[in-house]
Amino acid sequence: MNKPIHQFFTEDHHRIEKLLINATKKSGEIEMDYYHQFRTQLLRHIKMEEKILFPAAKKANPEVMKELLPQYRLEHGALTALMVPPPTLSLIKVIRYLLDKHDLAEEEPGGLYDVCERLTHEQTQEILEQLMATKEVPVHPPNPAPIAMASARRALERAGYDYDEMLRNAESQKK
Numbered sequence: 082m083n084k085p086i087h088q089f090f091t092e093d094h095h096r097i098e099k100l101l102i103n104a105t106k107k108s109g110e111i112e113m114d115y116y117h118q119f120r121t122q123l124l125r126h127i128k129m130e131e132k133i134l135f136p137a138a139k140k141a142n143p144e145v146m147k148e149l150l151p152q153y154r155l156e157h158g159a160l161t162a163l164m165v166p167p168p169t170l171s172l173i174k175v176i177r178y179l180l181d182k183h184d185l186a187e188e189e190p191g192g193l194y195d196v197c198e199r200l201t202h203e204q205t206q207e208i209l210e211q212l213m214a215t216k217e218v219p220v221h222p223p224n225p226a227p228i229a230m231a232s233a234r235r236a237l238e239r240a241g242y243d244y245d246e247m248l249r250n251a252e253s254q255k256k
Contacts, residue, residue, distance in 0.1 A: 085205055086134070087194040089212060090126075094184045097122045101177065104168075111168050117220075120164045124218040127157045133211045134197050141200040149193060155240035156183045162236035167223035174251040175244055179237075 100122060104115035131154070139146040156179065163176050187193040201208055223229075234244045 084195070084198050085209060086198045086201070086212075087188070089209060090130070090134075090194055091188050093122075093126050093129075094180075094188065097126060098180070101173070101180075105170070105173055109170065111170070111173070113168075116168050120220055121217045123160065124164060124220065125215060127161060128218055129212050129215045131157060133208060133215065134201075137204055137208055138197040138200045145196065145200065149196060152240070153183075153187070153193060155236075159233070159236040159240040159242065162233040164220070165224050166229040166233055167225050171248055175237075175247045178247045178251040178254075179242065 097119060100115050100119040104112045104119055106112065135146065135150060135153075139150070160176070160179060160183070163172065163179070166172060185192075198205075237244050237247070
């Protein structure tokens with residue numbers, strides 16, 4: 082079966098992932114130009130899901146989406162909050178860990194994208210046009226204030242994650 086919306090978002094995941102890979106290509110360093118592109122593109126991706134895909138799928142079947150969306154929205158909130166503090170290698174490990182889990186749940190067979198694709202199949206072209214026309218989200222420079230990191234940790238907790246545990250898991254996976 083042809084799944085153009087699923088394909089659109091999956092390709093966007095890969096494009097965003099490459100930006101993060103490029104931002105951390107040099108061992109122990111963060112290339113800020115690539116990281117800035119990663120931030121803006123990740124936030125644009127979240128905007129496309131929250132403002133276009135989710136409302137269309139929810140309109141098609143509110144009951145199904147009522148069950149599915151809360152966790153994704155909490156994870157979007159956590160990812161957005163993680164974009165506020167200045168990047169560190171530890172923060173990037175946590176972001177990658179969350180993105181790996183989040184993206185898999187969206188992309189896997191029977192996952193969020195399959196459900197949304199099925200619910201919105203009659204609107205595919207219209208949705209794709211809206212997605213392609215989505216503008217970047219304007220961003221402020223990273224905020225070094227301690228409250229930025231504290232807020233990101235709380236957003237992760239609301240989504241069911243612990244920053245320190247995620248960091249340990251990310252580091253143990255690399256060994």
